[in-house]
Amino acid sequence: MAMNYDVAIIGAGAAGMMAALRAGQKGRRVILLDHAKAPGEKIRISGGGRCNFTNIHASAKNFLSENRHFCKSALARFTPSDFIAMVDRHKIAWHEKTLGQLFCDNSAKDIIRMLLDEMHAGKVDMRLGCEISDVARNIDGFILRTSEGAIAASALVIASGGKSIPKMGATGFAYRIAEQFGLAVTETRPALVPLTLEPNLLGDVAPLSGVSVDAIVSHGKTSFREAMLFTHRGLSGPAILQISSYWREGDEIHLSLEPELAILDLLKSARKDNGKQAVQTVLAQYLPKRLAQYLTERLEMTRPLADQSDRAFLSLEASIRRWAIKPAGTEGYRTAEVTLGGVDTRQLDSKTMMANSVPGLFFIGECVDVTGWLGGYNFQWAWASGHACGESL
Numbered sequence: 001m002a003m004n005y006d007v008a009i010i011g012a013g014a015a016g017m018m019a020a021l022r023a024g025q026k027g028r029r030v031i032l033l034d035h036a037k038a039p040g041e042k043i044r045i046s047g048g049g050r051c052n053f054t055n056i057h058a059s060a061k062n063f064l065s066e067n068r069h070f071c072k073s074a075l076a077r078f079t080p081s082d083f084i085a086m087v088d089r090h091k092i093a094w095h096e097k098t099l100g101q102l103f104c105d106n107s108a109k110d111i112i113r114m115l116l117d118e119m120h121a122g123k124v125d126m127r128l129g130c131e132i133s134d135v136a137r138n139i140d141g142f143i144l145r146t147s148e149g150a151i152a153a154s155a156l157v158i159a160s161g162g163k164s165i166p167k168m169g170a171t172g173f174a175y176r177i178a179e180q181f182g183l184a185v186t187e188t189r190p191a192l193v194p195l196t197l198e199p200n201l202l203g204d205v206a207p208l209s210g211v212s213v214d215a216i217v218s219h220g221k222t223s224f225r226e227a228m229l230f231t232h233r234g235l236s237g238p239a240i241l242q243i244s245s246y247w248r249e250g251d252e253i254h255l256s257l258e259p260e261l262a263i264l265d266l267l268k269s270a271r272k273d274n275g276k277q278a279v280q281t282v283l284a285q286y287l288p289k290r291l292a293q294y295l296t297e298r299l300e301m302t303r304p305l306a307d308q309s310d311r312a313f314l315s316l317e318a319s320i321r322r323w324a325i326k327p328a329g330t331e332g333y334r335t336a337e338v339t340l341g342g343v344d345t346r347q348l349d350s351k352t353m354m355a356n357s358v359p360g361l362f363f364i365g366e367c368v369d370v371t372g373w374l375g376g377y378n379f380q381w382a383w384a385s386g387h388a389c390g391e392s393l
């Protein structure tokens with residue numbers, strides 16, 4: 001005999017828990033299944049353990065999707081203020097770090113505890129360490145074959161996330177279920193991920209490993225201004241993670257380091273004041289020392305300022321302001337914060353997240369082709385899509 005529920009949700013992450021608590025509090029009998037031993041593992045490790053749980057500026061423009069308008073409805077119906085109200089109700093202290101990014105003062109575990117308390121209030125039956133071996137549809141809804149036994153539910157919500165960080169239990173489960181029910185999945189690829197460099201270029205920038213600098217990083221017409229970091233594998237830091245979602249193999253990205261700096265004016269006036277100084281010494285007042293050394297050596301500007309022409313200064317400025325780099329690849333799902341692409345939103349109802357062709361089947365969170373920028377946007381999408389779904393159940 002199968003256990004009977006109104007709703008079965010697969011995936012006890014951010015989106016699954018939000019949908020579960022909403023549906024449970026509306027009086028639905030909800031079972032939430034996860035093969036992991038603990039719920040919300042990605043919440044726990046997010047934001048350096050403090051969970052960047054939302055971004056007060058979240059709007060459709062902060063998301064990538066083949067269907068740019070899809071996320072608007074859910075985002076409008078459950079906003080950052082709605083999530084903050086829940087956080088405040090649970091007396092969780094938080095602060096804005098930068099660029100509208102909100103973090104817990106204490107620990108990401110506070111957010112998990114809040115979601116568990118809310119699920120408890122909705123009498124959600126959560127089963128962890130539960131393997132799902134088969135999903136089938138019948139006249140009444142869905143039948144799941146699981147390590148907990150057979151489960152029958154009128155509605156099935158897939159909230160099993162994307163492929164990033166397989167070590168934490170990420171699987172392509174959602175995409176397989178989508179395909180099983182005849183739904184298209186857009187191309188998936190690692191996003192918000194460090195970029196790698198081919199060995200020659202990596203060798204060339206090796207002296208910069210560990211150097212962090214304020215930069216505008218661009219790909220075509222898209223650009224982000226945040227910190228970037230040279231690493232022993234290539235490029236990382238927030239600005240690089242952001243651009244990685246737009247970059248494709250074979251493309252160049254452009255770096256403009258320390259964008260506020262009037263390099264040409266600074267060099268010219270330093271030459272006038274004290275021509276005996278080394279170019280590197282002047283640059284090192286404004287740029288990290290190793291970067292100043294690297295740039296001047298690369299352009300062979302080792303003679304003092306007085307011996308440098310305006311043209312030499314212009315080339316130096318160009319290499320700081322318009323540095324074109326062709327990454328070799330990305331670090332892949334091993335370190336990617338999210339998966340770009342997913343279940344094609346053209347087949348989902350934007351108000352409920354239900355598949356148009358399969359009544360009762362819903363997809364929410366990261367497994368859907370809606371991917372946020374770095375900075376709390378991905379959790380906001382998980383909350384908003386989970387809420388939209390839970391509300392409709």
Ligand code: FDA
Pocket residue numbers: 010011012013014015016033034035036039040041042043045046047048051052053054130131132159160161162164165168169170171173336337338364365366367375376377378379380382
């Ligand atoms: P999520 O991946 O959270 O949950 C899916 C659940 O499904 C998991 O519990 C998994 O075990 C389960 N599951 C998977 N396959 C299954 C199967 N076959 N059977 C049963 N269960 C299965 N975002 C942000 O906004 N702010 C931040 O600070 C961060 N920080 C951050 C740090 C790091 C290191 C990473 C990797 C990611 C972030 N993110 C982030 C992104 C954010 O974590 C991500 O977008 C959300 O967790 C997505 O929520 P979901 O609920 O959709 O999936």
